[in-house]
Structures are given as C-alpha cells and as structure tokens.
Amino acid sequence: MTADGTTWVIRGARPLGGEPADITVADGAITGIGPGAAAPSGAQVLDASGLIALPGLVDLHTHLREPGREDAETIETGTLAAALGGFTAVHAMANTDPVADTAGVTEQIWRLGRAAGRCDVQPVGAVTAGLAGSRLAELGAMAESAARVRVFSDDGHCVSDAVLMRRALEYVKAFDGVIAQHAQEPTLTEGAQMNEGVASGRLGLAGWPAVAEEAVIARDCLLAAHVDSALHICHVSTAGSVEIIRWAKSKGWRVTAEVTPHHLLLTDDLVATYDPVYKVNPPLRTATDVAALREALADGTIDCVATDHAPHPVEDKETEWAVAAHGMTGLETALRVVQEAMVDTGLLGWPEVADRMSARPAVIGRLAGQGRPLAPGEPANLVLYNPATREVVDPATHASRSRNSPFAGMTLPGQVMATFLRGRPTVLDGKPA
Amino acid sequence: MNRHLISAADLTKQDALLILDTAEELALVADRPIKKLPTLRGRTVVNLFFEDSTRTRISFEAAAKRLSADVINFAVKGSSVAKGESLKDTALTLEAMGADAVVVRHSASGAPHRLSNWLRGSVINAGDGAHEHPTQALLDAFTIRRRFGRGSGEALDGLRVTIVGDVLHSRVARSNIWLLHLLGAEVALVAPPTLLPVAIGDWPCSVSYDLDAALPKSDVVMMLRIQQERMNAAYFPSVREYSRRYGLDTARLRQLPEDAIVMHPGPMNRGVEIAAEVADSPRSTIVEQVANGVSVRMAVLYLLLGGLEVAE
Numbered sequence: 001m002t003a004d005g006t007t008w009v010i011r012g013a014r015p016l017g018g019e020p021a022d023i024t025v026a027d028g029a030i031t032g033i034g035p036g037a038a039a040p041s042g043a044q045v046l047d048a049s050g051l052i053a054l055p056g057l058v059d060l061h062t063h064l065r066e067p068g069r070e071d072a073e074t075i076e077t078g079t080l081a082a083a084l085g086g087f088t089a090v091h092a093m094a095n096t097d098p099v100a101d102t103a104g105v106t107e108q109i110w111r112l113g114r115a116a117g118r119c120d121v122q123p124v125g126a127v128t129a130g131l132a133g134s135r136l137a138e139l140g141a142m143a144e145s146a147a148r149v150r151v152f153s154d155d156g157h158c159v160s161d162a163v164l165m166r167r168a169l170e171y172v173k174a175f176d177g178v179i180a181q182h183a184q185e186p187t188l189t190e191g192a193q194m195n196e197g198v199a200s201g202r203l204g205l206a207g208w209p210a211v212a213e214e215a216v217i218a219r220d221c222l223l224a225a226h227v228d229s230a231l232h233i234c235h236v237s238t239a240g241s242v243e244i245i246r247w248a249k250s251k252g253w254r255v256t257a258e259v260t261p262h263h264l265l266l267t268d269d270l271v272a273t274y275d276p277v278y279k280v281n282p283p284l285r286t287a288t289d290v291a292a293l294r295e296a297l298a299d300g301t302i303d304c305v306a307t308d309h310a311p312h313p314v315e316d317k318e319t320e321w322a323v324a325a326h327g328m329t330g331l332e333t334a335l336r337v338v339q340e341a342m343v344d345t346g347l348l349g350w351p352e353v354a355d356r357m358s359a360r361p362a363v364i365g366r367l368a369g370q371g372r373p374l375a376p377g378e379p380a381n382l383v384l385y386n387p388a389t390r391e392v393v394d395p396a397t398h399a400s401r402s403r404n405s406p407f408a409g410m411t412l413p414g415q416v417m418a419t420f421l422r423g424r425p426t427v428l429d430g431k432p433a
Numbered sequence: 434m435n436r437h438l439i440s441a442a443d444l445t446k447q448d449a450l451l452i453l454d455t456a457e458e459l460a461l462v463a464d465r466p467i468k469k470l471p472t473l474r475g476r477t478v479v480n481l482f483f484e485d486s487t488r489t490r491i492s493f494e495a496a497a498k499r500l501s502a503d504v505i506n507f508a509v510k511g512s513s514v515a516k517g518e519s520l521k522d523t524a525l526t527l528e529a530m531g532a533d534a535v536v537v538r539h540s541a542s543g544a545p546h547r548l549s550n551w552l553r554g555s556v557i558n559a560g561d562g563a564h565e566h567p568t569q570a571l572l573d574a575f576t577i578r579r580r581f582g583r584g585s586g587e588a589l590d591g592l593r594v595t596i597v598g599d600v601l602h603s604r605v606a607r608s609n610i611w612l613l614h615l616l617g618a619e620v621a622l623v624a625p626p627t628l629l630p631v632a633i634g635d636w637p638c639s640v641s642y643d644l645d646a647a648l649p650k651s652d653v654v655m656m657l658r659i660q661q662e663r664m665n666a667a668y669f670p671s672v673r674e675y676s677r678r679y680g681l682d683t684a685r686l687r688q689l690p691e692d693a694i695v696m697h698p699g700p701m702n703r704g705v706e707i708a709a710e711v712a713d714s715p716r717s718t719i720v721e722q723v724a725n726g727v728s729v730r731m732a733v734l735y736l737l738l739g740g741l742e743v744a745e
Contacts, residue, residue: 201601203543205564206563207631209631319521320520320547321542321544323541
C-alpha cells in the first residue's frame with residue numbers, strides 16, 4: 001500500500017489534456033511537473049507522449065460482490081477492473097451477503113481491499129440493518145471502525161420511510177457522514193421492468209415511471225434542507241430529477257448527485273432486443289433524459305460520474321427479461337464512455353472530466369488523499385489515457401469476473417494505458433502491472 | 434416470411450394475406466371425413482407451455498396433427514421464476530430432440546424472442562406476457578374477413594374495429610392493433626385511462642375513454658378479458674363499475690350498426706366485460722374464432738415449416 005521507492009519519470013504526458021510535460025514521481029508523491037525533467041539514476045522512464053494525464057479516478061458507486069457473491073466478482077477482480085479503468089479508489093456498496101451493516105463487515109471489506117492493493121477500497125455502510133428499511137444500522141460504529149465509513153447507502157433499495165430517512169440524515173451529522181439515496185418509490189415500481197414510456201407500452205413490460213425517482217428526490221432534498229445534512233443522490237436517471245436537484249442546489253442545500261456512464265449513453269429502445277444485458281435499476285431512459293443528464297453533468301448540477309458497476313454471472317442474465325438480475329459492469333469502460341458522451345461531444349474538457357470523475361467524488365466520499373490536483377507534493381494517484389484510439393468493447397477481455405457490459409460490441413474511444421496508486425503502477429501498457 | 438412468428442409487427446401485408454389465404458384453403462380440410470394432410474409428416478412440433486392455456490395448446494395441437502406433424506406437449510409448471518431448469522436449458526433440450534418448431538406460451542414478455550436466439554427451429558409465439566399473441570390476431574383477422582364476406586386476397590380496408598378493455602396488459606390487443614392496421618382496418622381503443630399505456634407513441638390507432646360514443650362507429654367490437662388480478666389493484670373502483678362503464682350489455686349491443694360483430698379472445702368473464710346474452714347472440718363470433726384458430730395455426734405451421742427441407 002505504500003510507495004515502493006521507485007522514482008518514475010513520465011515523459012510527454014498532457015496534464016488534464018494541456019501542454020506536454022514531464023511528471024516526476026517519487027516516494028508515492030508527485031515531485032515535479034514541467035518540461036524536460038532530468039531522470040535520476042535508477043529512475044524508471046515512461047514514454048507518455050500523446051497520453052492525457054488525469055488524477056486517479058474515484059468511483060462513488062461500485063458493487064464488488066464480496067463477501068457473498070464471489071462468483072460474480074471478488075475484491076481482487078473488481079479492484080483490478082477498477083485499476084484498468086483508471087480508478088485509484090472505489091466505494092464498495094453495502095449490498096453484500098452478509099450486508100455491510102456492521103463495523104465488522106465493513107472492516108473486512110476494507111482489509112481485503114488493502115490486501116488486493118490495486119486501488120483504495122472504501123466501504124459504504126448500509127443505512128438500515130440488513131437493508132431491510134426498518135431500523136438504522138449502527139452507523140456510528142461503522143464510522144469509528146478502521147474502515148472509517150462516511151457514506152451510507154441502502155443502494156438497491158430505497159430508504160422509502162420518510163421518518164427513517166430524516167433520522168439517518170440527522171444522525172450522520174455527528175461524524176460528517178452523507179446518506180446516498182437510491183431514489184425509488186417502491187409502491188410505484190412494483191414488478192417494474194423498464195422505463196415507463198413508449199417502449200414499455202410497445203414491449204408489454206411493466207413500467208418504472210420517472211416520477212418514482214423524482215418524488216423521492218424531491219422529498220429527500222426537502223428533508224436534507226430541514227435537518228441541514230448532506231444528501232447524495234445515486235444514479236440520477238431522469239430529466240425531471242435534474243430539475244429538482246438544480247432547484248435544491250439553488251437554495252444552497254447540501255445535495256450532491258451522480259450519474260452513471262450507461263445513463264449518459266444508452267436509451268430504453270435497446271430493450272426491444274429483450275436482452276437482459278440492458279436491464280438495470282434505475283432503468284435506461286429516453287434520449288431526452290440522456291440529453292438532460294449530459295447537460296447537468298456539464299453545468300455541475302450533477303456533481304460526478306459513478307459507475308454503479310454491477311457484475312452478474314452469465315446465468316443471471318441469460319434468462320427471460322423479467323427474471324434477469326438488474327445491473328451492468330462499468331469500471332473498465334467508464335472513462336471511455338465519458339469521452340464518447342461528454343468530451344467528443346464538446347460538453348466537457350479534460351479538466352472538467354478530472355473534476356467530475358476524481359475531485360468531486362473524492363470530496364463527496366470524504367476521501368483524503370484522493371481526487372487531488374496534479375501538482376508537486378500531492379499523492380501520485382494518476383491515470384495516463386490515450387484518447388486517440390477507438391476499439392470495439394469486448395467483455396471477454398475484461399478483468400471483471402462478469403461479462404455483463406451493455407457496451408459490448410460498441411466502438412468506443414480511448415484506452416487507459418497506465419494507472420498509478422501512490423506512485424506505484426497498478427496498470428502499465430494497458431495491462432495489469 | 435421470417436423463420437419465426439414472434440410479433441405481428443414483423444409481418445408484411447403480403448405475409449399476413451398469405452397466411453389468411455392459406456388458412457382458407459386449409460379450412461376445407463376440416464369439412465372432409467378424414468381431417469388430415471400429409472404435409473408435415475416426419476416434422477416435430479413442440480408445444481412449450483410455461484403458462485396454462487388449454488384452449489391455445491389444443492388449438493395448436495389440432496393444427497399440427499391435421500398436418501401430420503409429430504406433436505410433443507411440454508408443460509412447465511410455474512415459470513422459471515420458481516427456479517427450475519432455465520429457459521436456455523429447456524431450449525437446448527428441445528434442440529437436441531430435433532424440434533422443427535416450438536410453439537411457446539410464457540408469462541414473461543420477450544421469452545419467445547430469447548428462445549429464438551438458442552433454437553435453430555422456428556419459434557411461434559403463442560402469447561408472451563403482455564407483449565404479443567400473433568396467431569390470435571391472425572385468427573381474429575381471418576374471422577372478420579369471413580364475416581364481412583371478403584375472400585382470398587382481400588384485406589380489411591374500411592372496416593372499423595374497436596378494442597375495449599385492458600389494453601395495458603393485453604397481448605391480444607398489441608398483436609391486433611398492428612395486424613388489423615396492416616390489413617387496412619381503422620383501429621380504435623376504448624378503455625379506462627388506468628388500463629392504457631401512459632404513452633401510446635406510434636401505435637396506429639385512436640384512443641378514447643367513452644364506449645357509448647365509439648359503438649355506433651364500430652363494425653367490429655373486440656372485448657378484452659379483465660384478469661382476476663386486476664380487479665383488486667385499483668385499476669378501477671369495482672367490477673360492477675367497470676362493467677357499467679366498459680361492459681358490453683344488450684343495451685349497448687343495440688347501439689352497434691346492424692351488421693356489426695362482437696368478438697372475444699376467450700376465456701370470457703360473462704357478466705363482467707360481456708353480458709351472457711351478448712356472448713350468445715348471433716353477432717358473436719366467439720365459437721367461430723375457436724374453429725378458425727385451428728385453420729390459421731395450420732397455415733402458420735405450414736408456411737413456416739412446409740417450405741423447409743427435412744434434411745436441413
């Protein structure tokens with residue numbers, strides 16, 4: 001976990017897409033950025049000409065599946081996938097088996113992450129015991145554990161009980177916590193299979209209406225304001241949600257939000273294939289929603305991109321649509337999708353990509369030492385990315401144990417060439433280091 | 434024509450007319466003393482039913498047998514939700530048995546679509562969730578065409594068809610909307626707003642909430658079944674209120690034009706969406722629909738399988 005003492009000189013990389021510079025890394029930190037750095041004897045020199053240097057990416061929303069569903073993903077494979085996607089920190093969601101609702105389970109996940117060593121694994125704690133939505137988990141114990149939990153979420157389930165949500169928001173103020181809400185009014189989405197709209201009507205699949213997300217977001221923004229606490233909204237998927245969040249932010253309330261790569265690129269007409277690789281919760285929405293989400297990420301209404309990487313074994317997806325598991329893998333394609341949806345469309349520059357995929361999520365996740373600027377003295381968490389290549393996505397080549405990428409077969413730009421975690425390469429030449 | 438019949442929307446007008454015309458010819462077999470043709474001798478048709486539907490299964494079974502196919506009935510109790518063999522493994526089993534056609538009924542929309550990825554034989558959708566039931570639409574079109582005295586080669590141009598009831602959950606409605614429109618009919622939907630999809634989008638039909646206003650303009654009224662599970666789920670206040678507003682009773686029957694017909698895909702809830710007197714009236718085509726179902730399914734099997742070489 002600590003630096004291995006090697007000095008690196010990264011030649012010709014473009015920090016945040018700017019002018020080429022040499023980046024020197026020693027003892028886990030960036031020691032210099034500028035033209036023509038001298039390589040001290042024994043230093044490793046990496047030719048990074050043409051590559052963009054970004055701060056190591058931070059994911060606020062990852063399902064690593066361990067403990068419990070090691071057939072879908074392990075902390076070892078999930079963090080390798082993360083490193084290959086350019087991430088140096090991921091937040092491991094709490095819906096494992098057993099649920100990460102105690103200090104013990106969160107510490108176990110945290111330790112397994114340290115042992116894997118590919119990227120920092122920050123456990124997210126459950127809001128309610130067993131994700132059952134009836135009483136608070138021991139939030140304080142998780143906060144004080146070695147795992148230092150600050151983000152709490154019942155993700156996969158909505159904390160739908162209003163008073164429980166209020167109490168959770170209030171309670172975590174004692175240790176600067178944040179409640180990350182999976183916004184889904186359960187009574188409006190019973191049996192829901194896909195976005196409710198033109199496509200669901202045509203396909204005869206039960207609809208998941210946008211209002212089921214928007215109503216909970218509106219309520220929770222008001223609750224967060226009332227108790228002056230921090231609310232984070234997971235995987236925002238509708239144009240209406242964007243409007244509500246924009247309004248809440250205009251009031252100065254402590255509300256942040258994330259959007260997934262798949263909601264920035266894919267739409268619900270893909271469901272016409274009935275291929276459950278497109279089944280996800282919240283569901284893929286319409287082109288209008290995609291446009292609103294992109295605009296919101298560009299103007300900062302949505303703070304960050306989070307993958308909601310949700311690996312599933314083949315047999316949980318190779319089924320009828322209605323019985324298939326929800327979720328998509330995303331760690332290894334996130335930056336490429338963001339380039340396709342946001343950068344190549346002119347909506348974001350690379351400095352803003354660094355903000356939305358590294359700096360902002362690190363602040364929201366209360367992660368010191370991640371999401372820092374590329375500057376001397378800062379931890380050497382960085383990713384070198386080639387934006388000039390385009391390749392077809394082939395999940396068979398992914399390090400994730402699962403293959404359920406909705407981008408399979410699509411041509412996407414970019415490739416992560418190297419990732420450094422505190423000065424130590426986790427990925428070199430596009431492969432595990 | 435496609436190798437599979439999964440959605441009525443996949444048919445061209447030419448395909449649809451070919452099926453109806455072929456069904457007219459095959460219907461003649463039913464009048465012979467020996468109701469059997471040798472066309473599909475040596476071919477295997479599997480009826481794969483994940484949902485109970487005796488009437489649809491025996492209709493397909495009779496159709497396949499009249500064409501001399503070998504028929505295997507494969508009923509899977511409960512859906513795969515109940516964690517039995519997966520749909521894919523079932524498909525691989527049928528493939529290994531050499532099924533030339535698989536007729537599938539499933540509670541999950543899209544299940545036949547999924548099956549078609551795993552089978553070399555033809556997949557015929559016998560009803561999937563709330564998605565489609567294309568042979569029902571074909572037999573309905575066949576019935577309408579006959580009742581209005583139109584013959585082979587003719588479509589349904591100018592006829593006004595009103596579909597009444599639970600469109601939201603109805604595979605029969607979905608298939609009929611596309612097929613009847615394709616054949617030139619004007620389709621109108623009448624339902625309480627709770628039983629219509631929130632976005633109809635590009636559906637080629639009109640929509641209203643008022644049955645009494647629609648009836649005088651209808652040549653055909655197609656009543657949809659109200660499923661038991663809708664009756665207690667707040668789609669409407671009570672069965673009686675539904676029946677008063679959207680049921681076809683004798684008073685409403687009188688509002689229809691003189692030669693209009695009444696259809697129902699069955700099974701009926703007498704006294705709910707349709708009054709017993711209406712179901713049994715001469716305008717009702719309900720029994721004919723059943724007979725026509727066999728002819729139309731014979732035509733579909735004949736056209737999907739008949740042209741293929743046995744050695745393939």
